[in-house]
Amino acid sequence: MRILGISALYHDSAAAMVENGQVIAAAQEERFTRRKHDSDFPVNSIAYCLEAAGCGLKAVDQVVFYDKPFLKFERLLETYLSFSPKGFKSFQMAIPVWLREKLFQKDLIRDELQAISKNFEWKSRLLFAEHHLSHAASAFFPSPFEEAAVLTMDGVGEWTTTSFAMGKGSELHIAKEIHFPHSLGLLYSAVTYYLGFKVNSGEYKVMGLAPYGEPKYAHTFFDKIIDVRDDGSFWLDQQYFDYCTGLTMVNDHFAKLFGHPVRKPESEDLTQFHMDMAASIQAVTEEVVLKLARNAAKETGAKNLCLAGGVALNCVANGKILREGIFESIWIQPAAGDAGGALGAALAGYYLFGENERTVDPTKQDAMRGSYIGPEFEQDDIERRLTAAGAKFEVLSDSRLYESTAAALADGSAVGWMQGRMEFGPRALGGRSILGDPRSPNMQKLLNLKVKYRESFRPFAPSVLAEDASHWFDLDSESPYMLIVAPVREEHRRAMTEEEEQLFGIDKLNVPRSTIPAVTHVDYSARVQTVHKETNPRYHTLLSAFKQRTGCGMLVNTSFNVRGEPIVCTPEDAFRCFMGTEIEVLVVGNCFLRKEDQDPSLQQDYKDIFELD
CATH class of the missing domain: 3.30.420.40 (ATPase, nucleotide binding domain)
Structure with missing residues (x-):
């Protein structure tokens, strides 16, 4: 049974495919259109999901949209009536859009689906799930738990802003809700x-x-x-x-x-x-x-x-929950925002609407496959695309690739790293990442100002071998999705001088806090990603090669993009970002690129292309 989930028309449009309860594919529309937080109907994401499933739309049993537009329209009207006459200008702006586009979303979705497949039987196959039920389904059903409490918290769905549910097996029941405008x-x-x-x-x-x-x-x-x-x-x-x-x-x-x-x-x-x-x-x-x-x-x-x-x-906040010991284990959906609602809608369609049985595999972390469920490119396709873009590269064996990349990182280079399937969610997890040496006291400033073109105060996260995480951080659980902050262990911290202790605000930025200063925030914390051989063997092998060279099984990991740009999706995206920033080395598949080998005429002022976020 194939179910296509869709989130769209507000922000962070996405599509996801579930087949017999298994997560097959998911991607956010922004990655294809190169428009951050793209809200348009996700035609590109749907095309990718269908390709990944090896089928056309006709072979999809259900299409599930992630919320209920009529309930949102009800909230809009009731809110304006409650506050009337205040807000009439906003009402004048919003209502025509709703009447023209959003109130009749079922018709819009029908038309978009029939544009993909003219004879798609939408009347019996198109379903709608409530917004927070989609969130809750995205959290519970892929989790490694047979039974769990489920909390969903966001801005607002239809009416709900916060919900508390209980999941057991293939059942999920929302018990309590907090409603708009309290959010x-x-x-x-x-x-x-x-x-x-x-x-x-x-x-x-x-x-x-x-x-x-x-x-x-x-x-x-x-x-x-x-x-x-x-x-x-x-x-x-x-x-x-x-x-x-x-x-x-x-x-x-x-x-x-x-x-x-x-x-x-x-x-x-x-x-x-x-x-x-x-x-x-x-x-x-x-x-x-x-x-x-x-x-x-x-x-x-x-x-x-x-x-x-x-x-x-x-x-x-997630790290605080974990350290408080309120629960033995917590699991966070890596695409926790509205994009993940597409996946939740598909899973709700399978388990809740379809009443299918759920089986939890205790040998696996979860059902998200490390969140590497986006597009990937074969080696010959990578070479063809990079050649067409004018790139100069070497094709290295796996062993030489890891050695050369680890050496470049140890020498202080910023490395663009594109491997395997793209991550689903806002975090780069070693599929579409910019990497650096965490031991470097200058790496945080270099990446912020010369590569990412973003504010200097923003911290970077460490990717660490899962087996080494407890050596570096006060963390006794897995954090594969970079969604838990943990303290750097005391033995790796650097004591501050009396003069440094008197610093305030941004003045604290340039004070090294530990032996891994590039990933240690001013409060001695780090947003940790534990890297597992089972879900990303290539990234795990690179970290192991870096550890063999330096003794440190950790790298700085930030998303492969500049400020305001969606994370790169294709080899061409990666090459453009490489040529528009001060990234010194690019690795795509087994292709190894050095900046000095490239045609200087292909360089561009990349930082001003995208609208600032």
Whole structure:
């Protein structure tokens, strides 16, 4: 039985294919169109999923959309009526779009599917799952657990912003929900906006900025803005926000409460106030998430927890849940945001609508295959594509490839690494990555300013051999999807001098904190990816080769793109990024490229091609 899941028409459109309960393929539309967070109907992602399944659309038994448009329209109308006449301008802008495009989404989806396959029988095959049910299904059904509590937290689906469910076998039941406008995701996004970052993409920056500040304003949030109960349920005072009916996230009341106006993006320096605000909203988020997790454990008695929704990408909060010992194990859907809703919709179609039995294989980590479920390219195709792009390369044997790449990394080079199937989700996991030496005190600055073209304060993550993780980090569990932050072990830390201890804010950035300074954040933490031979043998072998050369089985790993660009998908994407940045070495399949060997006329000013995120 083949089921195609689709998320589309809001942001982060994607498609996923499930066959007899097995995850076959999934990809986000942005990777094909090269438009970050592309919301268009995912025709390219669907084409890829059908190709990966070796079938046409006619051979698909069900197509499941990840939410219910009529419920969203209901929420839109009820919200505007509740706040009327406030927000009439926003209402004027939104309603025509809904009436023209979104209210009749079933017709739009039907037309798009019939454009792919003219005679596709959509009436009996097109289904709709609620947004948070899709999130919950994406979290529980691929997990390695027979039974688990499930938390989903994001901005908003139809009405739901937070849900608590219980999964057992092939069953999944949502027990409690928190509804719009009370949303932890929207609160975090509101502060993201207030700090001058883009909503739905800048939340990572707030999380990265938080350790530079102190949570001085957390009490203000709790006193004035958010009322949190012991079970984690919460209520937001809407007088401070504009997202219900307006065109911005926060209003003048919010700015007056904290004593500063909204920061203008790209035009103002980040001050200590901005860092303290980031620290404060992070502390608030962690407290709410921990209370929700404790309540889920109390009400279910479950030993395992699954997480999905955009808030589940907050890897600092995830690490806190793990270290609190609330559950024995936690598992986070690597595509926790809306793109992962496509996969959840397909799995809901198979297990919940189709009532099929679920079998958990205890010998495997999970059913996500390491999240390497995107497109891949055969060696001869890679060579043909790179040649057509004008690239100069050597084709090396596997052993020479690993040796040469490890040597380049040890010499301080930034290496573009494209191997095997593309990752599904926002994290590069060694399939489409830029790599560096974590021991280098200059690597973090080099990658941020000369390769990624992004803010200097943003940290980088370590990829570490799974068998070596506990040697470097206070982490006694797997973290294959780079979604858990853990402290660097004490013996690898560097004690700060008295003078360094007096530094504040961004001044802390250039102080080495450990023997692996490129991946150690200012609070001695790291966003860890454990690399497993079973799911990514080539990346594991490269890490082993680097360890043999240096004694360190770890690399800096960041996504293969520049700021504002989707992660590369094809060999041509990788070569363009290579030629537009100061990456010195590119490895695609068994093709090894050095920057000095390339035609200088192919270089371009790459950093200004993409809209800043």
